[in-house]
Amino acid sequence: MDLDKRTKLERAQKRVATIKGFYDHLTIYLIINILVFIFKGKFIITLLSEKALGNPQILNWIDWNVYGTPIIWGIGVLIHGVIVFKIRPSFLTHWEEKKIKKYMIEEQESSSSL
Numbered sequence: 669m670d671l672d673k674r675t676k677l678e679r680a681q682k683r684v685a686t687i688k689g690f691y692d693h694l695t696i697y698l699i700i701n702i703l704v705f706i707f708k709g710k711f712i713i714t715l716l717s718e719k720a721l722g723n724p725q726i727l728n729w730i731d732w733n734v735y736g737t738p739i740i741w742g743i744g745v746l747i748h749g750v751i752v753f754k755i756r757p758s759f760l761t762h763w764e765e766k767k768i769k770k771y772m773i774e775e776q777e778s779s780s781s782l
Contacts, residue, residue, distance in 0.1 A: 690752040697745050701738040708734050 708730070749755070 686752055690748055693748055694745055697738075697741055701741070704734055704737065
């Protein structure tokens with residue numbers, strides 16, 4: 669196998685590993701957060717049975733973890749997906765293309781005026 673094919677193979681393998689890493693992250697996120705929602709009631713019952721109700725902040729803490737964790741972690745998963753799949757808003761792509769054309773024209777004009 670020549671060097672060019674080997675390099676392409678290595679890049680493809682790295683790309684697949686990166687995408688697989690994202691899907692692993694997404695799967696773990698979904699499983700953990702589904703379990704947290706399912707067992708929320710059991711957490712509250714366990715804490716109440718241990719007389720943790722004396723501290724009203726404990727229920728706020730549970731709510732924060734049940735609802736806050738998926739939101740914050742979800743933002744991380746979203747950023748991971750954007751990085752892995754190189755998602756870019758179309759207005760940025762169009763802006764880049766316009767700037768490239770502008771600078772190419774400026775370069776052409778400056779070199780032709782010399």
